[in-house]
Amino acid sequence: MATTRTSQILSEVARGDVEDAVLPARLVSLCARALPITGVGLVLMTDAGPAGTVAASDGTASTLEELQFTLGEGPCVDCSGAGRPVLVPSLAVGGAQWPVFTDGALRAGVAAVFAFPLRVGAIRLGVLALYRDATGPLGGPGLAEALAFADAATTVLLHLQVHAPQGGPISVLEDRTEVHQATGMVSVQAGVDLASALLLLRARAYATERPVLELSREVLSRLVRFDAAA
Amino acid sequence: MGGAQRLAEVFVELADTLIDDFDVVDFLQMLTERAVELLGADAAGLMLADQRGALRLMTATTGRARSLEAFEVQSQEGPCMDCFTTGAPVINVDLATAGSRWPAFTAAAAEQGYGAAHALPLRLRGQVIGSMNLFTDAAVHLSPEDLAVGQSMADIATIGLLQQRSLRDQTVLSEQLQGALASRVLLEQAKGVLAERAGVDVTAAFTMMRTHARRHGLTLTSVATAVIEGALDARELLPA
Numbered sequence: 001m002a003t004t005r006t007s008q009i010l011s012e013v014a015r016g017d018v019e020d021a022v023l024p025a026r027l028v029s030l031c032a033r034a035l036p037i038t039g040v041g042l043v044l045m046t047d048a049g050p051a052g053t054v055a056a057s058d059g060t061a062s063t064l065e066e067l068q069f070t071l072g073e074g075p076c077v078d079c080s081g082a083g084r085p086v087l088v089p090s091l092a093v094g095g096a097q098w099p100v101f102t103d104g105a106l107r108a109g110v111a112a113v114f115a116f117p118l119r120v121g122a123i124r125l126g127v128l129a130l131y132r133d134a135t136g137p138l139g140g141p142g143l144a145e146a147l148a149f150a151d152a153a154t155t156v157l158l159h160l161q162v163h164a165p166q167g168g169p170i171s172v173l174e175d176r177t178e179v180h181q182a183t184g185m186v187s188v189q190a191g192v193d194l195a196s197a198l199l200l201l202r203a204r205a206y207a208t209e210r211p212v213l214e215l216s217r218e219v220l221s222r223l224v225r226f227d228a229a230a
Numbered sequence: 231m232g233g234a235q236r237l238a239e240v241f242v243e244l245a246d247t248l249i250d251d252f253d254v255v256d257f258l259q260m261l262t263e264r265a266v267e268l269l270g271a272d273a274a275g276l277m278l279a280d281q282r283g284a285l286r287l288m289t290a291t292t293g294r295a296r297s298l299e300a301f302e303v304q305s306q307e308g309p310c311m312d313c314f315t316t317g318a319p320v321i322n323v324d325l326a327t328a329g330s331r332w333p334a335f336t337a338a339a340a341e342q343g344y345g346a347a348h349a350l351p352l353r354l355r356g357q358v359i360g361s362m363n364l365f366t367d368a369a370v371h372l373s374p375e376d377l378a379v380g381q382s383m384a385d386i387a388t389i390g391l392l393q394q395r396s397l398r399d400q401t402v403l404s405e406q407l408q409g410a411l412a413s414r415v416l417l418e419q420a421k422g423v424l425a426e427r428a429g430v431d432v433t434a435a436f437t438m439m440r441t442h443a444r445r446h447g448l449t450l451t452s453v454a455t456a457v458i459e460g461a462l463d464a465r466e467l468l469p470a
Contacts, residue, residue, distance in 0.1 A: 044411060051411045120404040158400055161407045169410035180415050181432045184422020184458070194419050194458065220422075220432060 005148040010155060020163050021171075023156050024055035031130070031149045032057040035142055037114070041065055041129040042153055044172060045080035048195065052172025054126070054157070060108055062173060064129055067104045069176070070202060070212050074101040076127040079115035083124065085147075086115045090135040100206070111135045116150040118157060128153045182216035186226045200226055237379060240264045241386070257390050258289045262362070265383050266291050269376045271364040272344070275299045276387065277310055278352070278360035285314055285360065294342040295365055301338045308335035310363045313349035317358040319381070320349045322371040345369035350377075350384040352391070359388060413451045420454035427464040438467040 013026045028040040041061035044051040050069040056062040068074035075098070079086040088094045089112050095102030105113070114130040128150045130138070138146060160170045179201070187197035201219070204226070205212040218224040243260075262274040273295035277285045285303055290296035302308035309320040309332070325345055329336045339347065344365045352360040362384045364372070372380070424435040442462075443453045456462035 044407075046408060046411050046415075048415070051415070120400045123401065123404040123408060125404055125407060157407065158403045161403045161410075164406075164410065169414050170407065177418050180418030181422040181425070184419040184424075185426040186422075187419075188423055188426035220425075 005145070006151040006155070009148060009152040013152065013156065020160055023160070024153075027149070027153055027156055028055045028057040028061070031128070031146075034149070035130065035138070035145055036132070037130045037138075038133045039131055040149075041131075042126065042157075043076060043129060044126045044157075044170065045076070045124050047124070049077055051126075052174050052176065054160075054170060054172055056173065060110060061129065061131065063108045064105060064110065064113070064131060066174070067101055067108075069174075070205065071098075071100050071104075072199070072202060073098045074105075075113045075115045076129050079117050079127050080124050083117050083119055085117065085143075086113075087138060087143075088113045089137040092135070105131075109133050114138050114146060116146055118150055118154045120154065120158070125154060125157050176213075178220060179212055179216045182219035185219055189228070190226045191228045197226075237268060240268060241382075254391065255289060258387060259291075261383060261387050261390075262289055262291050265362065265364065265380060268383075269364060269372060269380055270366075270370075271348075272367045273365045275310075275363045275365075276352075276360065277303065277314070277363070278391070279314070279358070285311065288360070294344075295363075298338055298342045298344065298365070299363065302335055305334045305338075307332045309347045309349040310361045313351050313361045313363075314358055317351050317353060319351060319377065320347075321377060323347045324369050326369060339365075343367055346371070348372060348377075348380070350380050352384050352388045354388050354392065359391065362387060413454075416458065417450060417454045420457040424457050424464060424467065428468060442467050 009027070009030065012030060013023055018026070024042050028042055031040045032038070039056070039058040039061040041056040041064055042054045043065045044054060049072055050065055053062050053065045056065070064074070065076070068076050075086040075088055091102050091105055091111060091113060095105070110131045110133065112132040112135050116128045116130075118125040118128060128146070130146060157170065164170055183194055183197045183201060186200055187194050190197060190200060192200070201212055201215060205215045208215070215224065219226070243264075258276050262276055265271065265274045273290065273292045275290035275295045276288045277299065278288050280286050287296070287299045287303055290299055299310065302310055309323050313320045323346060325336050325339045325347060344367060346366045346369045348364040350362045350364075351358050352362065362380070364380065420439065421432040421435045424430075424438060425432045428435065428438070430438075439453045439457065440450060442448070443450050453462065457467075
């Protein structure tokens with residue numbers, strides 16, 4: 001796994017006596033500068049989908065994760081599921097498989113997405129998501145460089161997990177606590193399992209053009225209910 | 231003696247073995263067999279330190295060598311033990327004249343018919359993780375070139391073992407990360423499920439689960455799982 005380039009990246013990311021918490025931010029900003037791209041996000045993934053952004057080089061990179069969490073679809077979701085890179089040099093042309101995501105991403109100014117899986121054996125950890133505000137491929141050398149950054153990102157995630165307090169999870173930028181709590185309430189109200197309950201939440205948020213978090217807060221305040229269909 | 235060509239082939243073979251998920255016992259067995267072939271020894275064995283730092287026999291090329299090494303571990307004396315303790319090679323030991331140094335070991339070696347013994351350390355940055363041992367029937371000495379080859383093979387064994395350990399560590403850590411992510415979500419979902427069933431807010435739901443976990447000596451994750459699966463009724467969690 002540790003190629004020479006990966007080792008170089010890691011030594012640059014860890015240069016000086018830095019705190020563990022800043023390693024992901026350093027990695028994404030270094031990656032954004034090293035490649036012909038606009039921004040980079042390092043996101044955690046589980047079998048259930050996106051589980052939070054560990055670091056993002058800019059706001060748009062965070063928006064990409066947020067979109068995919070809300071919609072449950074997108075290149076990073078597919079990349080993690082299939083365990084291979086998903087390269088979309090033009091979202092306008094190649095994004096038809098995720099119509100709602102693509103619509104949102106294009107409006108956020110994203111023209112191309114390159115997603116690289118972070119895996120150890122069969123276990124998925126996350127995705128390194130590169131985006132550009134202009135269309136065009138990553139190119140051969142760019143691909144090799146991105147893969148080296150993906151390996152470095154995997155190492156950083158494992159390193160953070162070593163030092164995570166009491167084996168707890170790595171901290172992420174988003175706070176989805178209320179979405180998960182609301183999911184639990186909706187599952188009881190509608191009499192469905194948790195995965196379906198999250199889908200119901202997402203669907204209503206999308207249909208009413210509101211953020212999932214906002215809708216979740218109303219569920220928690222008992223202003224909104226999801227009763228089983230009569 | 232195999233010559234430079236054979237040596238190069240062996241190193242390629244060993245490097246190939248290290249690539250995938252390799253079986254460490256198979257790897258060490260192959261390594262000791264090649265050491266015998268390349269160095270003109272009659273037998274070879276390999277010992278590794280366990281978590282508590284005690285040497286354990288991993289592999290030996292012949293039954294005779296296995297008996298002798300097992301004896302050495304048991305009696306805690308001999309060239310391999312000294313090599314492991316000091317981290318320095320113990321070489322060209324003429325067993326006929328080593329009786330005063332290791333009385334029990336030399337007697338056992340004579341019983342197995344060995345005339346000479348050599349032990350090379352498996353070292354990593356000052357830490358000794360084991361030793362590779364060579365035995366010859368005749369009391370012959372190894373040349374400096376032979377010893378250099380032997381030490382290279384011991385170094386390959388070290389790299390192989392560390393690579394295997396780090397693969398295992400990576401897997402454990404990845405599972406921890408996945409487990410931690412899943413528990414974080416699970417706990418929040420369980421708060422919502424219980425809040426809805428018991429007609430309370432999520433803060434009260436959390437207090438109910440935590441109290442129940444403490445009272446019954448359970449983990450919060452297992453209580454949350456029981457709530458979600460419906461195995462734990464809301465009424466059982468209500469304050470008395």
